Amino acid sequence: MKIGVIADDFTGASDIALTLAEAGMAVSQFIGVPEGAADAALDAGVVALKSRTAPVAEAIAQSLAACDWLLAQGCAQIIFKVCSTFDSTPEGNIGPVLDALADRLGAEGVITCPAFPENGRSVYMGHLFVGDVPLNESGMQNHPLTPMTDSDLRRVLAAQSSRPVGHVAALTVMAGAEAIRAALPREGHVIVDAIRDADLMEIGKAAKGAALLCGGSGIALGLPANFGHSPATPAWEPVKGPGVVLSGSCSRATRGQVARYKALAPHREISAAEAVKGEVTTEELADWVLAQEVPPLVYSSADPEVVKAAQEIFGKGVAAEAIEQLFSDLAATLAARGVARIVVAGGETSGAAVQGVQARALRIGMRLAAGVPAVRVEGDRPLAMALKSGNFGGPDFFSEALALLAGEA
Structure with a gap:
């Protein structure tokens, strides 16, 4: 494997698996951390956890176990896949899990971007928008388990993480991969703006060689090309029946x-x-x-x-x-x-x-x-x-x- 994904829920796992498959990678989604080795022909593996609303210690343990298994399969890059609406309360586990993964991988300046423009998710000036409204006005403020009452991802992540949280603004992203790379901090995490798929492609280029990234499925758009893959349509054999x-x-x-x-x-x-x-x-x-x-x-x-x-x-x-x-x-x-x-x-x-x-x-x-x-x-x-x-x-x-x-x- 080249890319390994740790997803905090099952739908998010299949979401990013599709992104990688359409970018030309051979992908399987695993339910929980597998016990044995994966097929050597796979380019990417997505480990689907059910950790989004799990207690912090449990989420960290599951995520580190998934990380270790993916590394054992040869993965050169790990993605922590979270919801494109960054579902998590101030007491949530995104920050603690991201900190633990960064410590395990020795990663600094970790790019975090849940944008997915095709589905109406964008990050601008550090704030997450759903369509044309801020996250906290999108209906997510009423989520029964993870109510999102703040659209500023810098504040949301800083409330959970022990590491500093920086920001790369949209104008820098639009200047391209080299500008993004130059703007990344030397430590902690960094919220990176993205309002177009083209922005995510440049973020992908900037992330070449990065040990760890965090985001929604859009974060994977530009990554397979770094490993020599080109877009393709996944095959499907129809299933009939009730x-x-x-x-x-x-x-x-x-x-x-x-x-x-x-x-x-x-x-x-x-x-x-x-x-x-x-x-x-x-x-x-x-x-x-x-x-x-x-x-x-x-x-x-x-x-x-x-x-x-x-x-x-x-x-x-x-x-x-x-x-x-x-x-x-x-x-x-x-x-x-x-x-x-x-x-x-x-x-x-x-x-x-x-x-x-x-x-x-x-x-x-x-x-x-x-x-x-x-x-x-x-x-x-x-x-x-x-x-x-x-x-x-x-x-x-x-x-x-x-x-x-x-x-x-």
Whole structure:
């Protein structure tokens, strides 16, 4: 391997895996830290962790274990993949994990940039924007687990890190790779502006030889060329068979996608109370899903006010864990009973579903939407999945993804 990625959730892992695959690299996504050696033919490996909301010590331990495994596979460059909305509270783990990785790799002046212009994420003057609004006005301020109330990434990262946090401004980035490289500090971390894909390509050139980077999937756009790779279209073998949509994300985009798909297909909402109290069973839900002629929707994507009310009644962790466990068990049951296409919305929900079907590695396929590849679970049974971050995809993503997985679009 040449490039190794440590991703703090499952959808982010498949997102950056697609970026690397479309840049011409042979890529596999691993679920957790593998026990054995990887295929020597791989150019890049993405280790998907479920550490975004994990306690700091646990997130550090998992990330260092992933780093050590990737280094053992020969990786010359490590990327710490975080969400393009930099999901983390002041007590979060992005800073501590980045510090630990930098210490392990002896890295200084670590470039940090979660920009992904194609999906409306840009960094300007150190502030993260979603579309044309600051992060803290984008709806992310209402996230049930990682509310983002400050768009200034310098302040966000400095509140978590023991290292100094610098900044490379957009005008310097636009001057090109040499200017970026000259502006990088000799120590600590540095937020680098990016408002165009061209900026990320220059950042990639500037990062040639860097031991460590941090960012969203866009941070990988310019890196494969440093290793001699050229853009290519990942291959995909269609998967036919029954399908289902599982949605646990409460983002604005996903709630819109849920509303659109409800008009087309059977749907079943799962409330926090039902999940916590065990008022709905996995077998009952699986029977209902398999009885539908059109791939149905099972969702818990509620408005922020509903989520907040459930948290006040049951506790923040209790409600989330109960819903995740239900989705995990449901995915396992449906896969065992022949469902061959599973579209999942939400990072935590995707992690639960992937763990439920006991996937160990995912083969990266074609693009379903910006940042969302088709993935095939490696194993004996045909099982295709789409793992979507909350805010990704267009209004009709669910129906489009199901069709694309089956080769029908």
